[in-house]
Amino acid sequence: MMALRWMLPVILLLAGCRKEVPRPAPTIQAYVWQDSRKAEVIRAITLSRGTISALHLRAAELRWTGREFSIERVITGKLPLADCGLVMRIGASASGLEWTEAEIREVAELVKELAALKPIEIQCDYDCPQSRLDRYIVLLDALQKAAGPVPVIPTTLPSWLDAPEFAKLVTGRPGYVLQVHSLQLPKTPDEPVLLFDPAATRLAVKRASSLGVPFRVAMATYGCEVWFGPDDKVMDVISEDRGPEGKSPARRSFSLADPIESARLIREWNQNPPPGLNAVIWYRLPIDGDRRNWPWQTFQLVAKGEERPASVVLEDVPQEKVSDLFIVNRGEFPAPLPA
Template sequence: MGFAFPVRAVIAPLLLAALSSCDKTKPAEAPATASGPMVQRAYVWQRDWRPEVSRSIAAHGGAFDSLAVLAAQIEWKATGGEPSVVRPPIDWGALRAAARPAGLVARVQRAGEGRMVAEAVIRVLLERLAEAKAASVPVSEFQIDYDCAQKNLEGYRQWLASVREGLRSTGVPLRITTLPSWLGEPAFEKLVDGVDGYVLQVHSFDLTALGKAPTVCDPVMAREWVARAAKLGRPFHVALPTYSCIAGYGPDGRCLGMVADAGHPTWRWDARVVEFTSDSADLAGLVAEWTKQRPAMMQGLYWYRLPVDGETYNWRWPTLAAVMSGRVPMARWEIKAAPGSPVDFVLWNTGEKDDLLPRSIRVTRPGPPEAVVADGLGGWQCKAAPDHVDFQFPTQGRPIRLAPGNSMPLGWIRYQEPPPPDMTFSYEIVR
């Protein structure tokens, strides 16, 4: 017959206790962290190896742990058929003299059928590896740079697996570049599980978003993307930018195009020109922050790209050297006067970064003799007053910068009588 006790009254507290214990889930552990100086590498991303590229490697290559060199650019004009392959004429002697390992990067511009892509990538990388070995240049990694559509990552994974197998016998680690938008895709973890690590590119910009902060790398988003990547528990590096570009917009706000690396815009006369920059202060802050504390899975930095003399849209070396150390590059202008009649004035950028030209510069003379006439040079306009001259540079909507260590003529002042050679001038610079 059994006992007639209130069973519900006993079970209910037990069930509540059990449910309560289930609700007290253990909080997810925060990813492990690391601190101290980071591995820092640089991309050498030239299709045309001018002498300036080799000189830059000789002068600055030793500052990096390795140099990731564009080994080939592979592109299919149609799905079938043979690809177009550009093999930059790498100066292996310059790389050997730098005494740093080289990474070999295959850039896949447009992919064809998966099997053909894998075969082309394997063939090119093995050929360039043989060249490096013949030149006694140690190779530290293979890298594939392919901006795959984020919904096609599974297809990328499939031909990437064939590449991994085809290169396995070399013993050279294989990495891929990735975009932040891939991090949330279901296929992403399987994709990066098939390689030895990945490079998270946190530099990107939306050319359609006229009015947003014109920056190549948003430091807030960079932190968020790095934190998301760390939670996946796979080793990765972070690629930071050193470049800038300009975009043109029509009166209706429509983007007319972008210019980077080289070339000159041919936009309509009334185009609004916007400069997208890599803010050196923001990036120095990221480096300082990550040096102090970063996810343990974050193994270092890649800089895109090594500064080369003559480039228009890339940092100069003093800028990158400061940022690599986590220090904001110094900004400084100087005006130098050449004695004589007329007195010539030259503007010098004696700081560590490309800097926008000052809006105006006032040159004040200490007293008599009276100035007869003054004029601007190199695009500067002037307005003379009895005791000073104001120089202004009309930019006409396009930002004008002067590189560190460079100079430009400012203008001149002619006096009724030659001024004494020890005459000094005072200068007021308005940014």
């Protein structure tokens, strides 16, 4: 009995010295917002193997017309690749809906059809006003019922985190996506175009970690071009497509997600993973010919938390009696042109 009494403190001491299991670094995932049937997209998907753990493909976009939904189906047959997620986008045109049974019916039927394709999950990217998160909960519950065993994952915004309904929105679900990139339109052409605020992102992730619900962070790889008219008011925003034909701006501003700031943030998370942060989902997968996106080599480095110095040089190409001067980026990261 005396021996057991001496052993008890030793056992307790050893238990207290047990090392805490380190949290794994967030995995790398990406959105495929482009048409997954195109050759250049197929090549990019093939190239991503070994770097990206999961891809999430745009499957459908819904717009409320005032009486019914106009639905653009991007994926209608079998999945373009195995073990991928699907994304259903519901635009701001539906922001005023109460999500009654009648209003949900068409969306739920679509989710049921997408779930039949057996994706790893279905993300619901809904432009919901913060004041109506209670109705978003009603929608998500109905969509999860329609999807059966396929998880329905909501996309959320940092501004929602302190809303009274947010905890109820995400609690009891397999997780959620926290989208930390958004276009902040400048009021004048002289103001910068902001896509990503690293300081605000750190605060949002810290707040999300405190909720105890698994989450992923959606970050940006893309750029935006903002067109201004003669009155210096915004006339168009271009982030994925070419500019509208027959139009030209009086002035324009351009911004690209900062690869250096993004790489530093990823490195922080890799070295000290925030509780609950399972993955970073990058919007969007680099595709050949996509001028408003990082090139693949930049994406690979940033996604691993690696940064590279800028290498913009002035090159002199002699011609007969004259020389041509070229500003050339020899680095692995995009660089802004000198002012």
